[in-house]
Amino acid sequence: MTLISEHIETDTREKILVVAERLFRQMGYQKTTVADIAKELRMSPANVYRFFDSKKAIHEGVARTLMGEVEAAAQSIANRPGPAAPRLRELMKTIHRMNSERYVGDSKLHEMVEIAMEESWEVCVAHMQLVTEIIGSVIAQGVATGEFEVSDLQTAAMCACTGMMRFFHPQMIAQCATKPGPTIDEMIDFIIAGLSPRAKAN
Amino acid sequence: MTLISEHIETDTREKILVVAERLFRQMGYQKTTVADIAKELRMSPANVYRFFDSKKAIHEGVARTLMGEVEAAAQSIANRPGPAAPRLRELMKTIHRMNSERYVGDSKLHEMVEIAMEESWEVCVAHMQLVTEIIGSVIAQGVATGEFEVSDLQTAAMCACTGMMRFFHPQMIAQCATKPGPTIDEMIDFIIAGLSPRAKAN
Numbered sequence: 001m002t003l004i005s006e007h008i009e010t011d012t013r014e015k016i017l018v019v020a021e022r023l024f025r026q027m028g029y030q031k032t033t034v035a036d037i038a039k040e041l042r043m044s045p046a047n048v049y050r051f052f053d054s055k056k057a058i059h060e061g062v063a064r065t066l067m068g069e070v071e072a073a074a075q076s077i078a079n080r081p082g083p084a085a086p087r088l089r090e091l092m093k094t095i096h097r098m099n100s101e102r103y104v105g106d107s108k109l110h111e112m113v114e115i116a117m118e119e120s121w122e123v124c125v126a127h128m129q130l131v132t133e134i135i136g137s138v139i140a141q142g143v144a145t146g147e148f149e150v151s152d153l154q155t156a157a158m159c160a161c162t163g164m165m166r167f168f169h170p171q172m173i174a175q176c177a178t179k180p181g182p183t184i185d186e187m188i189d190f191i192i193a194g195l196s197p198r199a200k201a202n
Numbered sequence: 203m204t205l206i207s208e209h210i211e212t213d214t215r216e217k218i219l220v221v222a223e224r225l226f227r228q229m230g231y232q233k234t235t236v237a238d239i240a241k242e243l244r245m246s247p248a249n250v251y252r253f254f255d256s257k258k259a260i261h262e263g264v265a266r267t268l269m270g271e272v273e274a275a276a277q278s279i280a281n282r283p284g285p286a287a288p289r290l291r292e293l294m295k296t297i298h299r300m301n302s303e304r305y306v307g308d309s310k311l312h313e314m315v316e317i318a319m320e321e322s323w324e325v326c327v328a329h330m331q332l333v334t335e336i337i338g339s340v341i342a343q344g345v346a347t348g349e350f351e352v353s354d355l356q357t358a359a360m361c362a363c364t365g366m367m368r369f370f371h372p373q374m375i376a377q378c379a380t381k382p383g384p385t386i387d388e389m390i391d392f393i394i395a396g397l398s399p400r401a402k403a404n
Binding site: 117121125128129155156158159160162163165166169171172175179180181182186187189190191193194195196197198199 | 391
């Protein structure tokens with residue numbers, strides 16, 4: 001019985017997040033109330049509050065799900081065998097594509113991202129740290145095979161990530177989409193050059 | 203007589219911009235009206251409109267002045283003699299420092315930047331293109347002496363600039379100031395590595 005009720009609890013939690021995400025997309029985050037989410041699920045607002053103690057907590061749950069999908073896709077590319085540079089490229093282009101689809105085409109979700117940036121920085125920071133770690137793991141594989149050469153792995157991973165800000169950060173993707181600048185492949189070439197073995201100084 | 207009246211016209215234009223900048227800093231851009239600016243200068247709003255046809259035009263004038271100071275500082279570093287890498291570092295740190303001082307410490311001016319990003323993109327884009335050109339000129343000097351090695355100068359300049367977004371872009375400076383990430387020197391090391399001669403492939 002315990003297992004079944006736990007399963008139901010998890011299930012309800014997930015249902016709340018799925019409905020919340022849909023309403024945030026349709027109506028915008030600001031306009032969606034906990035009562036709207038409850039009504040859609042045919043439950044009382046009090047029942048929703050049993051699972052999430054605030055609208056902010058629901059918002060963080062939705063954000064975690066969306067970010068978790070990007071993390072899973074990045075991790076699965078990092079786990080593949082083969083040379084590091086092409087995998088780093090694919091991984092970076094995947095993050096860019098997923099973030100563009102999720103947050104930029106959809107102006108209502110874009111609003112959600114802006115609020116996450118302001119109100120739920122811990123969630124965003126945790127996501128960026130995980131993405132940096134995944135990128136760092138591919139760089140480490142490249143260092144092991146002599147494809148890459150870095151003096152400090154953690155710094156190299158942070159710089160590679162930070163250098164891609166125009167293509168990773170939802171607000172920057174939206175702001176820069178139609179502005180002059182390098183293509184994503186040119187930017188990744190530049191990052192890979194920065195990770196590649198140097199000529200020995202004369 | 204023509205010269206004198208032209209001089210007076212330029213002078214009035216500049217006075218309007220100086221007063222407007224001060225009021226934007228004190229009261230914020232949204233709250234400052236053309237009437238406020240005129241009153242401060244003891245002239246009629248109609249007279250202000252002889253020089254600037256809208257508040258947006260005044261705003262662009264103020265933004266141009268602020269950006270022009272950054273461009274002048276960057277250009278003067280680019281014009282100096284000596285090795286390219288340390289000058290590129292100094293130039294990039296100067297842009298970061300000036301943009302931090304101007305737009306981040308001062309929350310009212312930060313509002314002005316956000317509006318410039320939305321309403322006066324041409325002004326911002328022109329500034330970024332000029333900064334990219336100045337950075338490109340230092341990279342070109344480094345290529346000429348063999349310090350740097352790039353396949354396409356324009357692309358290298360755009361990538362070097364774009365890679366510094368966390369440290370150049372006023373909104374990103376503000377958003378990332380207290381967040382995990384590389385130091386500006388680490389980021390510049392990474393950019394310089396990307397510009398440095400590669401080891402020949404085996």
